[in-house]
Amino acid sequence: MNNESFEKYNAGTHILGRIFSVITLVLLVGAPFLIGLFLGAMPDLSAVGKGFLSVGIIWFVSSIVEFLVYTPMLGAGGGYLAFITGNLINMKIPCAINARDQVGAKSGTPENEIISTLSIATSSLVTILVLALGVLLLVPLQPVLQSEVLQPAFENVVPALFGAMAYKYFRGNLKIAAAPLVLMSLLFILVPSLTGSTSFMIIPSGGLAIGIAFLFYRQKAKALAQETDLHTKAGDKS
Amino acid sequence: MNILSLLNSIPLYGICGGIIAFVAVVCVIFLIRAYRAGVAIGMDQTRLKQVILSSATFSVLPSVGILLGVIALSGSLGTPWPWLRLSVIGALHYETQVAQAAAEQVGMTSLSAREMTPQNFVTIALLMSICIIWGMALSVIFNKSYLKKLQKNTRKESSQGGFGDQAMSAMFIGLVSAYIGSYIGGFVSGNGLFTFSGSILPLIVVAVSGLAMALCLYLSEKKKKVWIDSFSIAGSMLLGMAAAVIANLYL
Structure with missing residues (x-):
């Protein structure tokens, strides 16, 4: 596939992504009305309006931030799919990042676009399958899943995920990770109520990490430029 | 008929299951297109299959966690609606x-x-x-133009060395740091400033799954057991979660 046909693939991804997203939007917003027809009751639209103004605004702002931050990580296909299927922070983002690193794909490249889409689509299908099986076997599974002994395991799925990912990413980037980790720990220690807004705290933490990474990047680029300069001068003299 | 019987009735399963099936088809279409495009641009098919396998194993345990969310909500909203919400668009x-x-x-x-x-x-x-529809709505309107703009910047940057990849990794490091910081804060001040009486379980889990990951990477990189890569995250998570069960018995 040459550049032109990959562009075609990409254009197709945007067309399909938009069409499927709009259909899913209509289905999701329409479902309560359809269910209402069966139940013989329609949604109270004034309560929905008031509810949106009081709680929905927070999710609206959060969605803007999620879109701006995660779209560059996910690319076109992965982005459309991830926003359709949800569970971004606790699954789709780490899954896509892990897949990208496994293959060594660079962001913004066709490889990254393919890998991201493959990983998000697979991850979404696994969730759909696990939930479908879980719902089908809800009665026999419920005692196991809700057993008191196993509760700590299921309550700590996200720490287990981030523990593994932390080792993988921190080991080669300790200088970048140290400051956000210390700052976030101090903030959460001094203002414990922030625990309820962890997903919002990703922004300053990520911003700080990007800032530090940029400083190192600039330093490295400067050193490289100086080295090249020296080599050129040495070449000129000889 | 009481409300839960109504909310767990076949028509509701039909409506919610139909939407989930539609989204599953969308995922299959994107999966097949991406795989074919990957092969066409010359990507190694074994690597593509490895990505699919590792993404699948990666997603099993978090999906079980999400299933618990369905069970938790099913007591008040019935099973079909939480099943739909957590399969499509929702977040645990x-x-x-x-x-x-x-x-x-x-x-x-x-x-x-x-x-x-x-x-x-x-x-x-x-x-x-x-x-919760806004992420999807923004994608419909802005995904294409936003990515186009980013790609322009990336091209400009790559002629100067490229910072995009490091920025993505740094953003992810920031994300993980925020969560680990919240576990540290929860333990130290969760039940009052500097009382050190909050839950230590998340920190134990982070430490165990981190150590398990270290072992997996050692086996993969030093002992050349590359196959372990596909299961390293899932295996590390499983050990971390098992540690939570064991630690809880003694705490």
Whole structure:
């Protein structure tokens, strides 16, 4: 596939992504009305309006931030799919990042676009399958899943995920990770109520990490430029 | 017929299951297109299959966690609606909060089947949908132009060395740092400033799954057991979660 046909693939991804997203939007917003027809009751639209103004605004702002931050990580296909299927922070983002690193794909490249889409689509299908099986076997599974002994395991799925990912990413980037980790720990220690807004705290933490990474990047680029300069001068003299 | 029987009835399973099936088809279409495009640009098919396998193993345990979210909400909203929400668009950490807030908006004291009426249910369901559709809506409108703009910058940058990849990794490091910081804060000040009496379980889990990951990477990189890569995250998570069960017995 040459550049032109990959562009075609990409254009197709945007067309399909938009069409499927709009259909899913209509289905999701329409479902309560359809269910209402069966139940013989329609949604109270004034309560929905008031509810949106009081709680929905927070999710609206959060969605803007999620879109701006995660779209560059996910690319076109992965982005459309991830926003359709949800569970971004606790699954789709780490899954896509892990897949990208496994293959060594660079962001913004066709490889990254393919890998991201493959990983998000697979991850979404696994969730759909696990939930479908879980719902089908809800009665026999419920005692196991809700057993008191196993509760700590299921309550700590996200720490287990981030523990593994932390080792993988921190080991080669300790200088970048140290400051956000210390700052976030101090903030959460001094203002414990922030625990309820962890997903919002990703922004300053990520911003700080990007800032530090940029400083190192600039330093490295400067050193490289100086080295090249020296080599050129040495070449000129000889 | 009581409200939960209505909310667990076959028509509701049909409506919610139909939407989930549609989204599953969308995922299959994107998967096949991406695989074919990957092969066409010359990517190694074994690597592509490895990505699919590792993404699948990666997703099993978090999916079981999400299933618990379905069970938690099924007591008040029935099973089909939480099944739909957590299979499509929803997020484990949002759903309970949004459902609770929506219940308060319709005048319920708490999210429970006892106070649920058909109108309360459809109102809560609509509010839950409207609150969380914005990421998808923004994607429809801005995904293409936003990525185009980013790509332009990336091209400009790559002629100067490229910072995009490091920025992505740094953003992810920031994300993980925020969560680990919240576990440290929860332990130190969760029950009052500097009381060190909050839950230490998340920190034990982070440490164990981190160590397990270190072992996996050692085996993969030093002992050349490359196959372990596909299972390293899932295996590390499993050990971390097992540590939570064991530690809980002694704490």
